Amino acid sequence: GAGVSQSPSNKVTEKGKDVELRCDPISGHTALYWYRQSLGQGLEFLIYFQGNSAPDKSGLPSDRFSAERTGGSVSTLTIQRTQQEDSAVYLCASSLRLAGGFNEQFFGPGTRLTVL
Amino acid sequence: AQSVTQLDSQVPVFEEAPVELRCNYSSSVSVYLFWYVQYPNQGLQLLLKYLSGSTLVKGINGFEAEFNKSQTSFHLRKPSVHISDTAEYFCAVSASNQGGKLIFGQGTELSVKP
Numbered sequence: 001g002a003g004v005s006q007s008p009s010n011k012v013t014e015k016g017k018d019v020e021l022r023c024d025p026i027s028g029h030t031a032l033y034w035y036r037q038s039l040g041q042g043l044e045f046l047i048y049f050q051g052n053s054a055p056d057k058s059g060l061p062s063d064r065f066s067a068e069r070t071g072g073s074v075s076t077l078t079i080q081r082t083q084q085e086d087s088a089v090y091l092c093a094s095s096l097r098l099a100g101g102f103n104e105q106f107f108g109p110g111t112r113l114t115v116l
Numbered sequence: 117a118q119s120v121t122q123l124d125s126q127v128p129v130f131e132e133a134p135v136e137l138r139c140n141y142s143s144s145v146s147v148y149l150f151w152y153v154q155y156p157n158q159g160l161q162l163l164l165k166y167l168s169g170s171t172l173v174k175g176i177n178g179f180e181a182e183f184n185k186s187q188t189s190f191h192l193r194k195p196s197v198h199i200s201d202t203a204e205y206f207c208a209v210s211a212s213n214q215g216g217k218l219i220f221g222q223g224t225e226l227s228v229k230p
Contacts, residue, residue: 031216043208045217045218048216056215059217091160105218107160108159
């Protein structure tokens, strides 16, 4: 079946512009995660959605970052007034979240964001 | 809060030699432990995981890792590496009470030379 997909695969933008990154999780997966992979900071957790619960936004680096998940499926990560330090690969992952125990996260290929 | 330290940023090794990639973690609550692999220009793939039970876990491609609670370590090993094992390896933890979000180490670049 189809895996996690992300679009665009590459995005180049100018400093100060807003960008939207999209994630399509695996069908039926109720949990969705965003991570950022950058040279200076490694892999960082950004935000987590689980069903209809309030998202865990504890990893968002500033109020310029926001994300939403519509209808429990597709998610959009928005970065407002982009800065050069936002340049990174943004990864999305999804998993089932059955009660108790562990559920493997499946990662998408990422969106490479370059802020000029 | 949890944190993960991968002690080596780069590990060069010759083909067919054994390798160990080191990982230490800290956490005030119980955690699950993982190793992910990222091949060049590809996404992250789960290599193996420790959830509970036997402290020696086996993963794909002949890798294994041992959970050592007293030393808070989860080192990854392979007895004989191949050129195709060249990749970046990430150790990660997930607290059992935090929805599954992963906290990653900085990564170890394994370079296997002929």
